[in-house]
Amino acid sequence: MEISVGELARRLDGIVHGDETVLIENAQSIAKAGPRDITFGVDELNLRLLKTARPGAIFVAPKTLEHALQNYPDRTWIVVKDPMGAFIEVLQLTRPQRSRSTIGVSPLACIAASAVIGPDCNIYPGAYIGEDVVIGAGCDIHPGVVISDDCRLGDHCTVYPNAVLYPQIVVGNRVIIHASAVLGADGFGYRFQQGRYNKIPQLGSVELHDDVEIGACTTIDRAMIGITTVGEGTKLDNLVMIGHNCELGKHNAFASGVGLAGSVTTGDYVICAGQVGIADHVHIGDKAVIGAKSGIHKDMEGGKTYLGAPATEEQDQFRIQMALRKLPELRKTLRELETQVAALTQRLAEATEPKDANRAA
Amino acid sequence: MEISVGELARRLDGIVHGDETVLIENAQSIAKAGPRDITFGVDELNLRLLKTARPGAIFVAPKTLEHALQNYPDRTWIVVKDPMGAFIEVLQLTRPQRSRSTIGVSPLACIAASAVIGPDCNIYPGAYIGEDVVIGAGCDIHPGVVISDDCRLGDHCTVYPNAVLYPQIVVGNRVIIHASAVLGADGFGYRFQQGRYNKIPQLGSVELHDDVEIGACTTIDRAMIGITTVGEGTKLDNLVMIGHNCELGKHNAFASGVGLAGSVTTGDYVICAGQVGIADHVHIGDKAVIGAKSGIHKDMEGGKTYLGAPATEEQDQFRIQMALRKLPELRKTLRELETQVAALTQRLAEATEPKDANRAA
């Protein structure tokens, strides 16, 4: 596909600065864009990559235009309200993905007689659907997926290959579950009695609300009693662990490697960067942001950014880290000061003793 | 199901303080229990949740009763020796799980002719059992499980969907392996030669002793030679990594995200909290407890609690952490002290010089 910059601008409600006739074939990241690619500039820092890159055209926001024209005068720009949004539209135009298959319910899937499958679903070969499962409309259940007895999925869900739902899991609408994710394994709960760990029955369940996305190899344990919950719109990256009885709020975003022990609760809009760990029974308030690798062992107020293990507010951690880097130097200063004080003490003794001697005289 | 507090107390050998006629329908956690729920109180701190919750009745231990009656006088208590145990019994009474299916060996499972399956096993559709595999009595092998050639499982094991056993893995009795766990993948061993990593053949195996439980997406690598071993009764949470040639003792408990490099050995009753990392060839002694996110790079004596990366004994780490928080302040103090010492030095010089001058006079 080939489209002129002028035509693109018309379609996306943009204004061209530069050559309207440039032909665009593809959308590319700014660093890799060539003369037939369109890209987008996020901010002034990002535009610096134009020093070495020669894209055919660049989407830019009105607020960045002046800087763009001044610093990179010989380029072609399309000014739009939302450069990344425009870019994504072009991306979808130039790289159409395979349209959704319509294979229907494969005879090579293993589906219990009591299961109810909604209209317009694709159930791939090798998928397993247990007793009394209910699946809504327009779902894709990929090969090797296991949906155990009594699970219930809403409409337009996608479950990627080899993901596993234990029994009784409840999934909302438009939920995406990536490959090899595991929902509803037993919580890690034991009683230590007579020198052995005896299993506490894990009789609860897991519930994912609407528009949740679960990453590959992420595990969400079933509650002991009650329900481990992931709130509406919350997104979990790959290899995340959510312990039993956790209750995540709406629109959280957890990066890869995050681990929550049991009974953690979060408010809405909580962000955890990679490899964060949160101890059991902790509450994280609305809009808290937890920096990468932080360890949280107590409740954290919302609206703040935390960092470190054990975590503190970010600015305190920055101060600690800066002091830490200077710590070897600080030790040296302290040793010098000790020497000075010792010398001073000595000199003072010398200075005062003769005087006393004089007095005595 | 509905049962009176009096009847419950009789069944569980407890003594009622309060209203015997209250009808109980369910068991719930203390924070969520309503007037038809029974719950249990662990200790005085835990009972504080009763300020907002109104359970139908509460199991309580004899030692907590006096505090309970004094502080929450208008509640109904059942005094039992083991409140959590009693609670679990009610839980199982009121929420019976689906009884174990008896589907037998599914014709839709793929089972090698040379495999031997014990009596009373369920082999689900889509399971794969390789050549010369031996499976004991009463095992459940769920859909999508792959048990490769020459594996041997004991009696009453459960292998959840899509778990994978590489060839020659040995599993004891009553072992539980959760979904997508991987036992016996090649250890991460290479020789670096002529600028390339050449694979060291991983010819050993993995052995899980009786009553082990392995979490979802946990991986235990096969030994290079010898056997990667998980001792009796040891429990591993989800997303744990056990490297090749590790030998874990009995009744260890490792939380999610723990990673052991190769050839780590542990004694009995070792506990690792979440996201702990242990370097290769390290030994952890009996009953050592490793705090969350700790990094261990040398042998650790048993019977102690360790924390930090690099880890120290817990109390040392607490001291370090406390000092660390005060570090910015300490820097300030040190700078002030430098100023004071400089001033003192100056004043001392001034104070002694004139005197010398006087002397000279």
Next chain:
Amino acid sequence: MEISVGELARRLDGIVHGDETVLIENAQSIAKAGPRDITFGVDELNLRLLKTARPGAIFVAPKTLEHALQNYPDRTWIVVKDPMGAFIEVLQLTRPQRSRSTIGVSPLACIAASAVIGPDCNIYPGAYIGEDVVIGAGCDIHPGVVISDDCRLGDHCTVYPNAVLYPQIVVGNRVIIHASAVLGADGFGYRFQQGRYNKIPQLGSVELHDDVEIGACTTIDRAMIGITTVGEGTKLDNLVMIGHNCELGKHNAFASGVGLAGSVTTGDYVICAGQVGIADHVHIGDKAVIGAKSGIHKDMEGGKTYLGAPATEEQDQFRIQMALRKLPELRKTLRELETQVAALTQRLAEATEPKDANRAA
């Protein structure tokens, strides 16, 4: 199998010091070797294990021989240029693995009509091969593997059970993908708009070059645009996360638990120890070594070793860690110094005041 030390030495081009007639049945690690086992000694430190072990014979390098003969005079040694290499040869001799099966393409695999399978492949029962997939010669595709539409594999690849390739993944020759690994899941990319995370389409792909090995439960996300790349000969351990648009160089080695956010690039011969985290858009130079549990948030020059979170050069981190351990003590010293300075100040005041008084007199 039984072979004399003399015969072994002849086959492996070694020279015997000790008893040529000793019969060897097996190869074992030095700590576990018995009188019918051969083992190998890496260095003097490693040989110390001989104080308690009695192997039948020990491979040793010329440079270690003198130390060996002096310190452990009554043992049998075979001197070879490459003791570990010789050991591995014996290992493969004494423990032949099952030879590669030749089951061909199982009728119980599910293979799209448009897929092309090269000669001499084993496609196991329960494997799923999508539309337009191309698989080279001599590949093993194990049970439960899902290779989605449009994937392309080279020759002599092994894909272990339940691994998942999303659509359009490109895999080179001699690549090994372990069980439950996931290649090509959507990158973790959203736009936050009107209080919700809206998915950014992930239209790119993943490419693994020749001789790559991917560990169990490791996940490599597809690029948003472009290709997430793993360079030739690079080895990833279990439970590693490679974010979208990362580009790893040749012959990297990443241990278990390593997590890379989006768009990280690495040079050649980069090593990451366990549980390292690297922030998005960071570049790691050739031959950089990142210590266990380090957190990297900015570009790191090649050829150096880094440690800590946030990471510094290793020797700086050692200095910081040493100072940190002495921090509680340092605080004490500082407090003592404050007291001394206060005392000095007081004494100086006393010492100088009377003099002034004298003057006034």
